[in-house]
Amino acid sequence: MSTDYQQAREALGVRLRELRLSAVGGRLTxxxxxxxxGWNKSKVSRLENGRQTPSPDDLRAWAEATGRPDAYDExxxxxxxxxxxxxxxxxxxxxxxxxxxxxxxxxxxxATVFRGWEPAMVFGILQTPDYARAIFTRxxxxxxxxxxxxxxxxxxxxxxxxxxxxxxxxxxxxxxxALHALVCPPPVLAAQLDRLAGSxxxxxxxxxIIPQSAALKIPPATAFWVYDDRQVIVENWHAELWIDDExxxxxxxRTWKMLRASAVYGADAHRLVNAAREALERR
Numbered sequence: 001m002s003t004d005y006q007q008a009r010e011a012l013g014v015r016l017r018e019l020r021l022s023a024v025g026g027r028l029t030x031x032x033x034x035x036x037x038g039w040n041k042s043k044v045s046r047l048e049n050g051r052q053t054p055s056p057d058d059l060r061a062w063a064e065a066t067g068r069p070d071a072y073d074e075x076x077x078x079x080x081x082x083x084x085x086x087x088x089x090x091x092x093x094x095x096x097x098x099x100x101x102x103x104x105x106x107x108x109x110x111a112t113v114f115r116g117w118e119p120a121m122v123f124g125i126l127q128t129p130d131y132a133r134a135i136f137t138r139x140x141x142x143x144x145x146x147x148x149x150x151x152x153x154x155x156x157x158x159x160x161x162x163x164x165x166x167x168x169x170x171x172x173x174x175x176x177x178a179l180h181a182l183v184c185p186p187p188v189l190a191a192q193l194d195r196l197a198g199s200x201x202x203x204x205x206x207x208x209i210i211p212q213s214a215a216l217k218i219p220p221a222t223a224f225w226v227y228d229d230r231q232v233i234v235e236n237w238h239a240e241l242w243i244d245d246e247x248x249x250x251x252x253x254r255t256w257k258m259l260r261a262s263a264v265y266g267a268d269a270h271r272l273v274n275a276a277r278e279a280l281e282r283r
Contacts, residue, residue, distance in 0.1 A: 012079065012082070013050040024066065028065065037065050038061075054075075056079065085242050086241055089238060093143050097136050105159045107233075112169065116223075118175070118223045119223060120175070121178050121183055126196055127192065128192050129153050132152075132157070133150075169206070174208070190281075193280070206265065211264060217259075218258045234252075
């Protein structure tokens with residue numbers, strides 16, 4: 001969970017405690033508030049200490065129990081403000097993958113310089129339709145989300161038009177293992193590797209690959225994107241983190257630069273892609 005998210009949750013907890021202690025008709029104990037709301041007493045403590053994220057219903061119950069129903073809108077605004085930094089897949093994928101792709105399409109449109117790290121698969125912006133189709137299918141199975149695979153693929157392909165926008169620059173780093181990951185049928189991976197080799201020559205793309213034999217300054221871990229050195233998007237199994245506080249963004253930029261120091265480019269990157277292609281043919 002991002003630092004700014006946790007700090008915001010703790011600040012909301014402080015505000016909840018203030019409302020309880022200054023309740024209309026006299027301060028409430030945690031036990032009294034829990035009783036009015038129909039909760040276990042420990043829930044009041046968890047909410048006030050920032051150890052649990054309240055739901056909108058929790059905030060409404062709190063506002064009413066303290067005699068301050070007018071405070072609900074303020075509390076909800078605080079919740080929405082920090083919830084925007086952690087976007088659960090369950091919520092995002094309620095209508096399928098297309099809506100998520102459209103959100104990224106919009107975010108891409110507003111930025112010009114992109115830095116990305118991907119340890120496990122080919123970047124979405126460099127994927128073939130068949131490779132993207134395989135990825136969306138597998139994630140829909142994992143998240144048990146609606147199958148709108150074709151619509152999601154079309155949205156992802158639309159985003160790739162930005163590769164040919166001379167005002168944008170993509171500085172991308174991949175782990176060599178991603179070239180070999182059979183997250184799709186072998187013929188689909190073969191075509192994807194051919195597409196990846198062609199991407200190395202685009203003037204808007206700087207594609208680096210970290211060889212598995214390379215000395216590393218930092219362990220390769222979670223994939224992330226940095227937009228214009230001001231916003232980071234990190235994908236975890238349960239959620240996307242949208243991070244924009246300066247300290248955290250700077251941490252991801254340092255991470256990206258440390259990873260970049262181990263990457264190879266140009267002809268050396270081509271050789272790694274070609275080697276993966278040849279290894280696939282030998283299977």
